[in-house]
Amino acid sequence: MHLLLAITGHGFGHAAQTAPVIAALQRRIPSLQLTVRSDLAEAAIRDFLPMVKTIRRPVGDFGMAMANAFDVDAEASGRRYRDLHAVWPTIVAVEAAGILADQPDLVVSNTNYLALAAAHHAGIPSIFYSSLTWFDIYPVYCGARPEAEAVRADMAAAYRCADLHVMPTPFLPTGxxxxxxxxxxxxxxxxxxxxxxxxxxxxxxxxxRFLVLVSLGGITTPLATAAWPEQEGVTFVFVGSPGAARPDMVSLADLSVSFLDCLASVDALITKPGYGSFVEAACHGVPVLYADRGDWPDQPALSSWLHRHTPAACIERAALDSGAFAPELRALLTTPRRPPAAAPGAEQAADLIADRLRFLPRR
Incomplete structure (x- = not known):
């Protein structure tokens, strides 16, 4: 069987929440052939999905334009969606031709709605799998634009082309x-x-004594770490460059361990709200200090879930920039850790996808 996986290249979170599902699916269907359609860098795709055979680039799948890891560029995002949906039927047909050329038996999308519309156009069954939709994100930043109602109508119709809608906990409630x-x-x-x-x-x-991992996800955002005061007994491990040559700061690349192994080894994570960061930390029993992401729509659902499963604290962006978070971090480091949160979702989602694949005629 041949699965085409469409992954939005908006940071690493969509790939992170998809990779365990595909691994579980391959245990059920060892002969599964996997093609990925994504704007993520090839190295990132192969890191998350080492079993992938073929990588393709989508015609139009960009999520939201970001000024940095925290801030949406609403104007740039609005222009992109306006231009995409001005020629929507043509774009769907072009993407459908690209998908059809690979002859997949099933399309699974996280959270690329164009892929779902294109699969429907090509007569290929599809499954939506993600913790959020752009249908629910778009109006927060672009809802006042004159074309917003028409854009959302296209989005809704595209998402509803999927045969199943599967959402991993915690997720942003959807319309x-x-x-x-x-x-x-x-x-x-x-x-x-x-x-x-x-x-x-x-x-x-x-x-x-304490190792603290600093990661803001897949969208690069420099931090003014030279201004951070030293904290007694703490070494900061940065994904990427520390930005300062100090004995208490080191790049993960210098430690010869993977991100996941580092996460499993540290005493706390400093990050921003995001599905992968929050859920993976809680499922390793790691406390989380996170900077407020403002109006990002799924922060409330993510934060509520996080605080129920691991010690966590929220700080202002200014505190992250200046390093003025020593009391909050110290409290997390000295609070008894909780048992790791359970993560049964990958097996559950894989069962749903495998059941659908087994009953499809081969192409």
């Missing part, structure tokens, strides 16, 4: 119609703390 709710979905890492401590010492860095 596209009934959904099948599955449990949380998270990748898992291995605790390699001893190796990290040895690598820190070898790199001339401080092997402190």
């Amino acid at each position: 596209i119609g009934p959904v099948i709710e599955v449990g949380p979905v998270a990748r898992s890492g291995v605790n390699r703390r001893d190796e990290m401590m040895a690598a820190l010492a070898g790199a001339g860095k401080r092997a402190s």
Whole structure:
């Protein structure tokens, strides 16, 4: 069987919540052939989905234009959607031809609504799987635009082309119609703390009592870390460059461990609200300090779930920029950790997709 997976390239969260489902699906259908359609960098796609055979680029799937990891560029986003939907039938036909050329048996989309409309146009069954839809995100930033009603009508019709709508907990409630709710979905890492401590010492860095991972997800955003005050007993591990040459700051790349293994090894995570960051941290039992993301629509659902499953605290963006978060971080580091949250969603979603694949005629 041949599965075409359409993943929105808006940061890494959509790939992170999809990868465990595809791994579980391959355990059920070992002969599964996988094609990915995404604007994510090829290296990122292969990191999340090492089993992928073919990578294609979609015609128009961009999520929201971002000024940085926190802020949506509403004007740029609105222009992109306006231009896309001005020629919507043509775009759907072009994308349908691209999908049809690969002859998949099923399309699964997270959260690319164009792929769902194109699959329907091509006569290929499809499943929507994601914790959010652009139908629900778009009006928060672009709802006052003159074309907004028509754009949302196209979005709704496209999402409703899917045969199933599957959403992993926690998710942003949607207006596209009934959904099948599955449990949380998270990748898992291995605790390699001893190796990290040895690598820190070898790199001339401080092997402190507490290791804190700093990651703002897949959209690069520099931090003014040179201004951060040192915190007793804390070493910060940055995904990317620390931005300052200090003994208490190190790049993850210098420790020779993967992001997931690092997450499984640290004492806390500093991040922004996002499905992958929050759920993967809680499912490793790691406390989370996060900077407020303002009006991003799924922050309330994500934050509510996070606080129920692991010690967590929210700080203002200004505190993250200045490093003025020592009391909040210290409280998290000294609070007893809770058992890791359960993540049954990947197996549940894989069952739903496998059932659909098994009853489809081969192309």
